[in-house]
Amino acid sequence: MTSPVGGVEPSIGWEASADLVVVGGGVAGLSAAISAARRGLRVLTVAKGAPADTATQYAQGGIAVPGTAAEGDSVESHVRDTCEAGAGLCDEDAVRSIVADGPSALSLLESFGAVFDRGVDGTRARTKEGGHRVRRIVHAGGDATGAEVQRALGNSGQAVLYGTSVVRVLTASGEVTGVLASSSAGYGVIHAPAVLLATGGLGQLYSCSTNPAGATADGIALALDAGAEVADLEFVQFHPTVLFTEGSTGRRPLVSEAVRGEGAHLVDLSGDRFMTGVHPLGDLAPRDVVSRAIAERLHLTGTDHVLLDARSIRTFHARFPTVTAACFAAGIDPLEQLIPVAPAAHYSCGGVATDVWGRTCVPGLLAAGEVARTGLHGANRLASNSLLEGLVVGERAGIAAVERRGARLGSADVVLPSTAHVPRTVLQNLMSENAGVVRDADGLDAVTRAVSAARESEPVWEEAALTVAATVLAVAASAREESRGCHTRRDHPEASAARGTSTRASRNVHGDIEIRSIGELTGVGRQ
Numbered sequence: 001m002t003s004p005v006g007g008v009e010p011s012i013g014w015e016a017s018a019d020l021v022v023v024g025g026g027v028a029g030l031s032a033a034i035s036a037a038r039r040g041l042r043v044l045t046v047a048k049g050a051p052a053d054t055a056t057q058y059a060q061g062g063i064a065v066p067g068t069a070a071e072g073d074s075v076e077s078h079v080r081d082t083c084e085a086g087a088g089l090c091d092e093d094a095v096r097s098i099v100a101d102g103p104s105a106l107s108l109l110e111s112f113g114a115v116f117d118r119g120v121d122g123t124r125a126r127t128k129e130g131g132h133r134v135r136r137i138v139h140a141g142g143d144a145t146g147a148e149v150q151r152a153l154g155n156s157g158q159a160v161l162y163g164t165s166v167v168r169v170l171t172a173s174g175e176v177t178g179v180l181a182s183s184s185a186g187y188g189v190i191h192a193p194a195v196l197l198a199t200g201g202l203g204q205l206y207s208c209s210t211n212p213a214g215a216t217a218d219g220i221a222l223a224l225d226a227g228a229e230v231a232d233l234e235f236v237q238f239h240p241t242v243l244f245t246e247g248s249t250g251r252r253p254l255v256s257e258a259v260r261g262e263g264a265h266l267v268d269l270s271g272d273r274f275m276t277g278v279h280p281l282g283d284l285a286p287r288d289v290v291s292r293a294i295a296e297r298l299h300l301t302g303t304d305h306v307l308l309d310a311r312s313i314r315t316f317h318a319r320f321p322t323v324t325a326a327c328f329a330a331g332i333d334p335l336e337q338l339i340p341v342a343p344a345a346h347y348s349c350g351g352v353a354t355d356v357w358g359r360t361c362v363p364g365l366l367a368a369g370e371v372a373r374t375g376l377h378g379a380n381r382l383a384s385n386s387l388l389e390g391l392v393v394g395e396r397a398g399i400a401a402v403e404r405r406g407a408r409l410g411s412a413d414v415v416l417p418s419t420a421h422v423p424r425t426v427l428q429n430l431m432s433e434n435a436g437v438v439r440d441a442d443g444l445d446a447v448t449r450a451v452s453a454a455r456e457s458e459p460v461w462e463e464a465a466l467t468v469a470a471t472v473l474a475v476a477a478s479a480r481e482e483s484r485g486c487h488t489r490r491d492h493p494e495a496s497a498a499r500g501t502s503t504r505a506s507r508n509v510h511g512d513i514e515i516r517s518i519g520e521l522t523g524v525g526r527q
């Protein structure tokens with residue numbers, strides 16, 4: 001049997017129709033599905049994984065939501081912390097718009113049954129993470145916030161077709177007409193005037209990541225293929241404190257930044273508190289600063305991890321049950337021992353370019369959550385702003401989809417996308433070595449060369465999407481000859497005022513990926 005490859009018409013085993021197809025069952029997808037259904041749209045939500053195969057499920061620290069003046073907080077204070085962490089690349093209007101809707105999004109979530117931790121006075125407990133000047137992060141189950149968000153949204157009555165992968169967004173005359181999907185029932189077409197990509201992140205580009213196995217950049221490849229733009233993909237956030245165990249790869253357990261928010265601190269293997277003097281916020285500096293400081297310390301000392309001293313948090317087991325379980329499984333009691341940690345790939349700050357309603361430049365194509373780039377995160381996301389964005393923009397995208405109700409659907413060519421790919425572990429090793437916390441031109445060139453040699457073979461959609469994302473990321477990172485936020489260039493260590501703008505990737509008429517910065521063509525990748 002020959003394997004189907006790009007351009008081939010698949011045999012269609014099933015068909016369906018909807019007003020909106022939501023691709024993804026995490027915080028963004030479910031928020032959008034609920035919102036659109038409340039407005040009378042016929043919504044069909046699909047997810048390639050099982051209900052809990054989302055990054056949402058794993059979220060620990062909490063949701064950043066501005067508190068009141070009585071709590072020493074305000075929308076403007078949250079905006080300032082977000083923009084400072086974003087290192088000059090946030091869109092301040094987008095930040096203000098999303099942050100300002102945080103309190104109502106939280107109330108809506110509570111109306112679906114989400115229960116957040118409360119203090120002795122009965123008010124919502126709030127913690128701190130890197131880059132936040134005040135305690136504004138609400139949390140659930142101590143450090144199991146994502147599981148509670150997933151549970152509450154999942155119980156809202158929205159049906160989800162699990163085990164169904166979208167492999168292509170269908171368009172006719174430049175407008176969305178539906179999706180081509182693959183499930184155990186074979187290939188199927190869902191006809192719809194609006195499609196929301198809520199497919200999550202791209203952590204599987206790297207050997208070590210906090211992300212679930214399905215975080216394979218599918219939405220990035222789907223959006224580029226449909227004619228949308230992808231922005232700022234070079235900004236991959238590496239979480240500083242991922243539990244380190246010798247030789248482990250794949251999804252690694254996170255040690256929440258809230259652990260430092262509650263008083264823990266980092267030391268190297270000689271006991272030196274190396275964050276002292278690096279940033280005014282010390283151990284609670286923004287995430288890019290801490291990950292870079294750890295990478296430098298590892299390089300300097302020739303070691304592979306540093307240590308987190310959380311012994312002063314006497315309530316650790318109760319306050320951080322998820323982290324405690326992961327530490328116990330590794331034979332560590334955080335009350336008695338230091339926790340070995342190292343940075344690992346965690347979050348994609350860039351993504352499909354959208355406005356704050358999730359609209360892309362392709363009529364009918366929406367994106368929300370980690371896959372999207374609204375301008376909230378800039379060059380480095382402020383901790384716990386992701387669930388916030390998923391809730392707020394997810395809800396809004398459900399409203400934006402109403403605009404497409406009744407749009408006439410043209411006739412789309414239903415053909416399979418390209419399956420050209422580099423095998424996953426080869427790509428992960430390449431990316432980890434050359435496009436990690438610190439990069440340089442030679443390493444990024446090595447990635448570009450390897451991905452441009454990718455060939456079509458069996459239909460492995462995830463590997464094909466990862467290869468497309470690696471292409472965009474490497475070309476954009478190569479063009480960005482400066483260090484900014486979570487993009488650190490060994491060969492260009494300073495930020496450059498001339499490069500303080502977004503990079504935009506799109507496919508040209510030949511199908512190559514072009515990267516533009518300030519409107520100028522700065523790179524081309526073949527993939």
Ligand SMILES: Cc1cc2nc3c(=O)[nH]c(=O)nc-3n(C[C@H](O)[C@H](O)[C@H](O)COP(=O)(O)OP(=O)(O)OC[C@H]3O[C@@H](n4cnc5c(N)ncnc54)[C@H](O)[C@@H]3O)c2cc1C
Pocket residue numbers: 023024025026027028029046047048049050053054055056057058059060061062063064145146164165166167198199200201210211212214218219254346347368369370371383384385386387388390
């Ligand atoms: C360990 C960990 C801890 C975190 N802690 C926090 C935190 O405390 N606070 C915070 O704000 N953020 C946190 N984050 C980040 C945050 O959890 C994620 O960015 C956010 O949950 C992403 O939500 P999403 O809806 O965009 O995607 P996800 O929740 O990842 O959902 C993606 C969905 O898309 C589906 N999918 C993907 N591709 C396809 C396809 N081709 N076809 C069909 N379905 C597809 C998947 O099956 C899944 O259902 C954390 C992340 C991790 C990994």
Ligand SMILES: N[C@@H](CC(=O)O)C(=O)O
Pocket residue numbers: 059060061062129254255256257258347382383384385386
């Ligand atoms: N809150 C963090 C994760 C954590 O450290 O808990 C995040 O936003 O990714």
